[in-house]
Amino acid sequence: MNKEKIILVIDQMAVAMEKQKEFLTELDNVIGDGDHGINMARGFSEVIKKRDSLAKMDAGDMIKNLGMILVSTVGGASGPLYGTAFMKAGMFLKGKEDITFPDFLEAFQCAIDGVMARGKAAEGEKTMLDSMLPAKRAMEQEWTISGDGKKSMEAGLTAARKGMEDTKKIIATKGRAAYLGERSIGHQDPGATSFVFLLEAIASQM
Amino acid sequence: MVGFVIVSHSRLLAESVADFTRLMAERVTVIPAGGLEDGSFGTSYQLISDAIEEANSGDGVLVLMDMGSAVMTTEMVLESMENHKVKMVDCPLVEGAVAGTIAAAGGQSLELIYRNLTKSGYVNKF
Numbered sequence: 001m002n003k004e005k006i007i008l009v010i011d012q013m014a015v016a017m018e019k020q021k022e023f024l025t026e027l028d029n030v031i032g033d034g035d036h037g038i039n040m041a042r043g044f045s046e047v048i049k050k051r052d053s054l055a056k057m058d059a060g061d062m063i064k065n066l067g068m069i070l071v072s073t074v075g076g077a078s079g080p081l082y083g084t085a086f087m088k089a090g091m092f093l094k095g096k097e098d099i100t101f102p103d104f105l106e107a108f109q110c111a112i113d114g115v116m117a118r119g120k121a122a123e124g125e126k127t128m129l130d131s132m133l134p135a136k137r138a139m140e141q142e143w144t145i146s147g148d149g150k151k152s153m154e155a156g157l158t159a160a161r162k163g164m165e166d167t168k169k170i171i172a173t174k175g176r177a178a179y180l181g182e183r184s185i186g187h188q189d190p191g192a193t194s195f196v197f198l199l200e201a202i203a204s205q206m
Numbered sequence: 207m208v209g210f211v212i213v214s215h216s217r218l219l220a221e222s223v224a225d226f227t228r229l230m231a232e233r234v235t236v237i238p239a240g241g242l243e244d245g246s247f248g249t250s251y252q253l254i255s256d257a258i259e260e261a262n263s264g265d266g267v268l269v270l271m272d273m274g275s276a277v278m279t280t281e282m283v284l285e286s287m288e289n290h291k292v293k294m295v296d297c298p299l300v301e302g303a304v305a306g307t308i309a310a311a312g313g314q315s316l317e318l319i320y321r322n323l324t325k326s327g328y329v330n331k332f
């Protein structure tokens with residue numbers, strides 16, 4: 001994926017966050033403080049305001065700077081979390097103008113490690129990690145079998161959506177939803193959901 | 207003298223905690239960093255970094271936070287600063303602010319106040 005495509009991915013992410021703003025906020029209303037959609041839409045609209053300067057950077061810096069914008073504008077936990085994810089991925093991709101699928105997989109792992117460290121969270125705590133980690137595993141597996149980036153991305157999306165659905169079964173132990181304890185069961189995690197939309201944006205340009 | 211920053215999702219809460227410390231430690235600088243720039247709930251990277259800057263008179267700054275993104279955003283601000291005289295403290299927000307500022311007014315060092323505050327969460331209220 002080249003730089004021009006990455007800018008289009010960013011555009012798609014912003015469009016998705018605006019489109020899903022209410023849905024994500026509704027999910028967050030049930031087990032959080034009802035701002036996840038607003039937070040993500042605000043962050044990505046600031047990203048779009050800086051689109052021209054991002055477009056001049058190499059792929060790594062572009063993604064890292066996107067993360068920095070999210071950190072300063074999102075305003076909720078998803079700011080430092082997604083912000084760290086993009087920053088770590090961007091740092092890994094530093095200097096690259098073109099991203100191969102194996103590059104993407106490694107950058108994705110850096111993003112996941114970043115979220116885990118920032119949130120002090122692991123899989124199964126009802127967070128964005130519960131769609132990220134299954135996606136990464138499925139992509140890796142499909143890539144080893146077929147070496148086909150598009151197919152691997154599809155496999156990742158399917159796994160991310162399943163992970164997102166499965167957050168309904170989890171008792172939250174991280175973030176605001178953790179205060180609800182058992183009452184968080186039956187409800188889908190907003191962050192695991194927004195991650196699916198972000199991944200869809202990446203897939204749309206492959 | 208050690209300065210303090212109070213990070214909260216709520217502008218009013220941060221301001222009130224800062225205000226409350228003046229009762230017994232009027233001379234200590236306590237800068238609130240609550241809510242987003244427009245006053246709504248949330249945590250702002252910019253407000254936190256500005257507040258830390260403002261609170262530092264050279265003897266260092268202790269940052270107290272409420273929860274969630276207040277902690278994570280503060281952590282990111284500190285990572286970008288690399289100033290060892292700025293520390294975030296894991297302690298109850300109100301008691302920590304009161305106890306910490308009184309200690310600072312008495313001339314205690316950053317290290318000492320920091321160490322005592324991290325223990326303050328384990329003191330029973332009754």
Ligand SMILES: Nc1ncnc2c1ncn2[C@@H]1O[C@H](COP(=O)(O)OP(=O)(O)OP(=O)(O)O)[C@@H](O)[C@H]1O
Nearest residue numbers: 036076077078119121127128174175190191274275
């Ligand atoms: N410690 C954590 N580790 C990983 N993910 C987390 C953590 N805390 C929250 N999340 C994710 O962030 C999502 C909520 O994002 P949102 O933008 O609504 O932040 P928030 O919970 O309102 O933040 P805050 O509590 O600071 O106000 C959750 O659905 C979850 O996926």
Ligand SMILES: [Mg+2]
Nearest residue numbers: 032033035036
């Ligand atoms: Mg929220």
